[in-house]
Amino acid sequence: MRVFNTLSRQKEEFCPQGETVTIYVCGVTVYDDCHIGHAMSYLIFDAFRRYLEFRGHKVKHVQNFTDIDDKIINRARKLGIPALDLADKYIAEYFKDMDALNIKRAHVYPRATEEIPRIIEIVQGLTARGYAYASEGSVYFRVRKFSTYGKLSHQSLDDMVSRGPSEEGKKEDPLDFALWKAAKSGEPSWPSPWGEGRPGWHIECSAMALKYLGESLDVHGGGRDLIFPHHENELTQSESFTGVAPFVRYWLHNGLLQMDENKMSKSLGNLVTVKQALQRYSADGIRLFVLGSHYRSPLTYSEETLQASETGMERLRQATKELKGTGGAVVLDDEPFRQRFIESMDDDFNTGQAIAVLFELARSINRAREEGSDVTRARNTLVELAGVLGFTLELPARLPVEAESLLRILVSVRSQLRQAKQWQLADKVRDQLAEAGIALEDTAEGTEWKTSRESRLGSGGA
Ligand code: ZN
16 A cells, blocks of 8 residues: 655555554644535545555544634634633534544544643653743744754745744744743633743644654644644654654645635635535535545535535445345456455545446446346445445435424424514524524525435425
């Protein structure tokens, strides 16, 4: 098996160190709902993990939550709630979204705020070794002390520009980055040898990776946008602290999701949340959209491509249906398909090619069925290999008839409340339904509803 390593910019033979492949994937900063760009990265690493498990590896997967950060503090302040409450809420939302996308849970989900002692220990260690210095209650990493800084993002110090926040006065060098930030008034903070403060973003991932996976990990994953400065700094801190290189044997980075030519991001205001996407498409359809192209290439969000993925999933589902009377004398040979699937995935997780093999197998199954051949084994293989990529092949869930009747009654009651101008009660009904995963939308024709797993719209209570 070969994987493309960002560090060497080459495909390398994948040789994990032990029986268990250790994987660290950078998690989300929990201040809002996940968008489909986040989902893209987690779907890709989910497929990698499933494939490693299919190939007989044990996997230990650690993924953090950044639960203290400027974005969290600012949003919580706007909402008038404690920052950690906001983080809790969006951690719960993260699990809802990712479970709905059939993404396997990591084995450990460390949170920055629960790892403060370990973070402080590492910052102290770096200071003792001369890699870091305190300044006005903050601690910075002395970048020029680490001679190979820039090796992951392939930049030299000379042409590197500092993209850090403007704290130039406090730093010895503009390239230096914060390991520990002095507390500003009104912000959450923790006691430390340098006074009250909070950890920088990069150091939390070093602390968690080292704590849960050891000094040298097999795989570190994330989106391309994390290569610099986040992963460059993570590598620098970790290798400086432990004296062990490499900190990571294989750095894997996925291309980013774009809207037209722009990255999908909150600051650009062009987000599609996972919840919105799941109201329109099935989890399998979204997964096919993401895994259908190469993980290292950028992917452009488009409703047309997602529709096509949905249609594609339906073709796979049809081919895996169990039909009676298909036990002919001629047996469809599935082995060549299995081999080509493995070859594709062994070549740097070429999921696009692996999926093309699944579609060829589906076509062969359909043809062989028409010819009266036995497709039982081939069908099972199709289900198995689709499962290796995380496809459920299940139809999107529909509400049971009884639930639908009850929902119709609730929507009608809410309409009557609105007509009686009982807005508060009406909104309460809507909010509680939303909490239960049912979104109401008032239109000229009446109220429509959709569940997070249902692509179809229901309506009533005009
Ligand atoms: Zn990280």
